[in-house]
Amino acid sequence: MVDLKFVIGDPRVCTGCMICVNVCSMRYLKVISPERSRVRAVRIEPGLDFTLFCRNCEDAPCIDACPEEALSRTSKGIVIVNNKKCTGSGSCVEACPYNAIRINPDTEKAIKCIQCDECIKRCPVDAIWMTTMRELEERDPDGEIWALHDEHSEELYSKEDLQ
Amino acid sequence: MIHGVGGKVIWVDLTKGEIEKRPIEKKLVEKYLLGAGYLSKVLFDSIPTDIDPLSPENVLGFATGLLTASMFPQSSRHVVAALSPLTDVWGESHAAGFWGPELKLAGYDAIFFTGASPDPVYLNINDSTVELLSADDVWGRDVFETDDILRKRHGKRARLIYIGQAGENLVRFAAVMNDRDRASARSGLGAVMGSKKLKAICVRGAGKIEVADPKKYMDTMDEFYRRMLANPFTPGRAKYGTTNLVEMMQHIGRLPSYNMRQGVFEGYEKISGETITEKYLVKPRSDWCCLQRCARYTSVKEGPYKYVGGSPEFETQSSLGSRCGNDNLESVLFGHHLANQYGMDTISLGGTISWAMEAWDEGLLTADDTDGIDLSWGNHESIVKLIKMIAFREGFGDVLAEGSARAAEKIGRGTEKFVMTVKKQEIAGQEPRAQKSMGLAAVTAARGADHLYAFPVLDEAGFDDEIRERFGEEYLPEMAERLNPKYKGIMVKECEDFMVVVESLGLCKYGTQIPPEFYYEDVALALKVHNGFEFTRADLQTIGERIVNLNRLFNARRGVTRADDCLPDRLTKEGAPLGPSKGEVVELDQMLDEYYLKRGWDNETGIPYASTLQRLGLVEEASGMEIPDE
Numbered sequence: 001m002v003d004l005k006f007v008i009g010d011p012r013v014c015t016g017c018m019i020c021v022n023v024c025s026m027r028y029l030k031v032i033s034p035e036r037s038r039v040r041a042v043r044i045e046p047g048l049d050f051t052l053f054c055r056n057c058e059d060a061p062c063i064d065a066c067p068e069e070a071l072s073r074t075s076k077g078i079v080i081v082n083n084k085k086c087t088g089s090g091s092c093v094e095a096c097p098y099n100a101i102r103i104n105p106d107t108e109k110a111i112k113c114i115q116c117d118e119c120i121k122r123c124p125v126d127a128i129w130m131t132t133m134r135e136l137e138e139r140d141p142d143g144e145i146w147a148l149h150d151e152h153s154e155e156l157y158s159k160e161d162l163q
Numbered sequence: 164m165i166h167g168v169g170g171k172v173i174w175v176d177l178t179k180g181e182i183e184k185r186p187i188e189k190k191l192v193e194k195y196l197l198g199a200g201y202l203s204k205v206l207f208d209s210i211p212t213d214i215d216p217l218s219p220e221n222v223l224g225f226a227t228g229l230l231t232a233s234m235f236p237q238s239s240r241h242v243v244a245a246l247s248p249l250t251d252v253w254g255e256s257h258a259a260g261f262w263g264p265e266l267k268l269a270g271y272d273a274i275f276f277t278g279a280s281p282d283p284v285y286l287n288i289n290d291s292t293v294e295l296l297s298a299d300d301v302w303g304r305d306v307f308e309t310d311d312i313l314r315k316r317h318g319k320r321a322r323l324i325y326i327g328q329a330g331e332n333l334v335r336f337a338a339v340m341n342d343r344d345r346a347s348a349r350s351g352l353g354a355v356m357g358s359k360k361l362k363a364i365c366v367r368g369a370g371k372i373e374v375a376d377p378k379k380y381m382d383t384m385d386e387f388y389r390r391m392l393a394n395p396f397t398p399g400r401a402k403y404g405t406t407n408l409v410e411m412m413q414h415i416g417r418l419p420s421y422n423m424r425q426g427v428f429e430g431y432e433k434i435s436g437e438t439i440t441e442k443y444l445v446k447p448r449s450d451w452c453c454l455q456r457c458a459r460y461t462s463v464k465e466g467p468y469k470y471v472g473g474s475p476e477f478e479t480q481s482s483l484g485s486r487c488g489n490d491n492l493e494s495v496l497f498g499h500h501l502a503n504q505y506g507m508d509t510i511s512l513g514g515t516i517s518w519a520m521e522a523w524d525e526g527l528l529t530a531d532d533t534d535g536i537d538l539s540w541g542n543h544e545s546i547v548k549l550i551k552m553i554a555f556r557e558g559f560g561d562v563l564a565e566g567s568a569r570a571a572e573k574i575g576r577g578t579e580k581f582v583m584t585v586k587k588q589e590i591a592g593q594e595p596r597a598q599k600s601m602g603l604a605a606v607t608a609a610r611g612a613d614h615l616y617a618f619p620v621l622d623e624a625g626f627d628d629e630i631r632e633r634f635g636e637e638y639l640p641e642m643a644e645r646l647n648p649k650y651k652g653i654m655v656k657e658c659e660d661f662m663v664v665v666e667s668l669g670l671c672k673y674g675t676q677i678p679p680e681f682y683y684e685d686v687a688l689a690l691k692v693h694n695g696f697e698f699t700r701a702d703l704q705t706i707g708e709r710i711v712n713l714n715r716l717f718n719a720r721r722g723v724t725r726a727d728d729c730l731p732d733r734l735t736k737e738g739a740p741l742g743p744s745k746g747e748v749v750e751l752d753q754m755l756d757e758y759y760l761k762r763g764w765d766n767e768t769g770i771p772y773a774s775t776l777q778r779l780g781l782v783e784e785a786s787g788m789e790i791p792d793e
């Protein structure tokens with residue numbers, strides 16, 4: 001199986017500008033709307049700025065949770081939403097451990113990051129990049145980035161406050 | 164319909180507790196844009212002439228710009244305005260952050276507050292829900308505590324504006340704070356919030372902004388991003404924020420020191436941007452769509468000045484540092500942090516303390532006046548102590564909470580001589596004898612001493628090309644010469660017109676004025692793709708002029724004339740005692756003559772001529788006023 005790709009951000013480097021967030025909603029929905037973006041920016045003091053994307057989990061609980069079988073993994077390993085099938089039930093939202101999939105309030109269809117690279121190209125400080133588990137281990141051998149995510153997981157992934 | 168905006172304005176009558184939503188008036192927007200221009204018109208019409216700024220009759224306005232929450236570089240800003248309790252004239256202040264964009268995403272462009280609430284309240288906005296809630300449990304709390312409590316209640320994604328204790332206690336230079344450490348600092352508008360018993364505005368917006376030209380949008384913004392990132396100023400701004408201005412200003416003798424006796428400070432290296440970056444910087448920060456990232460997140464790890472938070476700006480290094488003869492950097496950083504916590508303008512804060520220090524140095528203030536606090540130059544423990552005493556109006560802090568002009572009036576004994584203000588607002592960190600345009604800008608600014616209303620920095624750092632582009636070859640080299648008063652009236656006038664447009668769009672002066680990367684044509688293009696407006700450069704220039712003239716009428720109505728457009732004698736009569744600008748004075752009259760002429764204002768009174776008002780469509784506004792004929 002190919003190494004699954006996903007986007008990761010370094011909360012120590014990210015300045016919190018939200019350009020990536022706006023790029024995504026502009027690219028896919030032609031609006032500026034953090035609520036409708038596939039990436040969330042969460043600032044946690046002191047001094048951390050997280051940008052949170054679909055982790056492209058190997059077991060992808062979102063896929064299993066969907067009663068309509070609207071979610072599937074493509075041959076390139078990307079988890080995508082089939083808009084024809086999606087009824088907006090929200091089961092995937094419930095199932096995702098990273099709060100990385102949500103329902104677009106306008107279309108009532110699920111939206112999630114599909115690793116397209118558009119936001120990455122525009123981050124002014126190169127705080128985000130396309131990675132794989134293997135690449136990340138090489139780049140961050142002490143696992144500092146994951147450790148920061150883990151440390152704040154409750155606040156980062158809590159569902160009660162999407163965006 | 165206007166694209167790219169919230170579309171609605173909220174009016175809150177705090178006396179009655181009534182809330183009304185109105186659609187944004189497109190006609191008004193075409194004439195004044197949003198942000199500062201919109202507030203200048205609405206408040207001109209709604210603030211009665213002869214009122215006390217801290218009375219319920221004052222009207223407090225908050226507005227986002229036309230491009231706030233767009234994707235234009237540095238488009239996060241909002242404006243706050245009212246009659247100022249510090250200057251008794253037009254009060255206006257701006258800040259970056261995320262509050263403005265959030266307000267737009269909730270569907271609103273501006274909020275106005277009239278009257279005063281009998282009990283502490285805050286306004287809570289959650290998309291279509293707008294409600295006044297009791298602020299009993301946050302009244303008396305500082306900015307950080309208030310932020311924690313209200314975000315716990317309304318969700319961590321909520322964005323807030325608030326006052327700290329300084330605003331509640333009506334400190335005349337209290338700031339309106341937002342997003343923890345961002346400040347609409349000048350003009351004392353935090354005290355206006357306090358007088359209305361308005362503690363905070365909490366906003367959560369889950370809406371969307373629909374732009375006028377979605378097809379061209381991203382390409383247009385990409386080009387702006389490319390230019391911004393390619394500008395040679397950007398890396399330095401990202402590395403140092405504004406902090407290394409200390410070194411640059413020392414170099415040209417423009418670093419106010421020992422109140423404003425001189426423009427050089429022997430301890431400048433200790434409070435420099437280099438030192439901050441090396442020892443205390445945690446990381447640079449950005450506000451909404453900001454590529455400049457001048458915001459600093461810093462910490463002092465141990466000792467009496469331990470903290471972690473957002474700070475500082477050059478202005479604070481100057482005001483609590485060199486201006487107070489203080490080279491203890493940790494106290495400067497901590498002082499800035501405290502000012503954020505209590506909600507105060509660090510410029511007026513440091514300017515007021517340094518006035519007291521000079522009066523002490525001259526023997527005009529003694530321990531009997533100061534509750535025994537030693538005000539020797541550089542006594543950082545006293546400075547830090549005073550910050551809290553001012554915010555809470557304790558003892559001598561109560562005197563200083565009035566600002567230096569009123570404090571000197573109260574103390575007398577010749578201390579007035581050391582008041583470094585224009586229209587009772589403390590002059591910011593630009594010793595004008597070393598940059599003449601800054602002296603002129605300080606006196607013509609509508610809100611009293613101010614470097615930002617015009618932000619005339621084109622003579623600061625070799626912007627000859629931009630001067631050529633924006634003004635024409637014929638003004639070189641004089642306009643680019645910092646110490647030469649020639650053409651500074653023309654420069655300040657043009658800079659003011661452009662800067663009020665920038666403040667009406669919700670953009671930052673970084674990127675538009677320093678570095679001067681984006682000008683009228685660029686913002687006109689942004690207005691086209693974002694809002695669907697087809698403004699030309701000439702249209703926007705006229706709007707800028709209109710706003711400046713309306714601000715002037717607001718002040719003229721309050722009695723302001725040329726006589727008020729003046730600097731402290733020290734700056735116009737006493738040559739700079741040392742440093743690179745040694746012997747220089749500000750040739751204010753010469754520059755003012757040129758400025759009034761260029762503006763079409765009467766040279767004696769400084770009031771716009773009837774023909775000027777006619778040209779700008781301000782005849783109705785001036786009705787009932789004595790308007791001079793050319």
Ligand code: SF4
Binds near residue numbers: 053056061079095100
């Ligand atoms: S949406 Fe959530 S559950 Fe699904 S792959 Fe992405 S992170 Fe995993």
Ligand code: SF4
Binds near residue numbers: 053113114115117
């Ligand atoms: S990679 Fe593409 S889909 Fe994912 S957040 Fe960025 S822009 Fe959106």
Ligand code: SF4
Binds near residue numbers: 009126
């Ligand atoms: S664009 Fe880059 S710096 Fe800005 S929020 Fe996204 S990851 Fe952070």
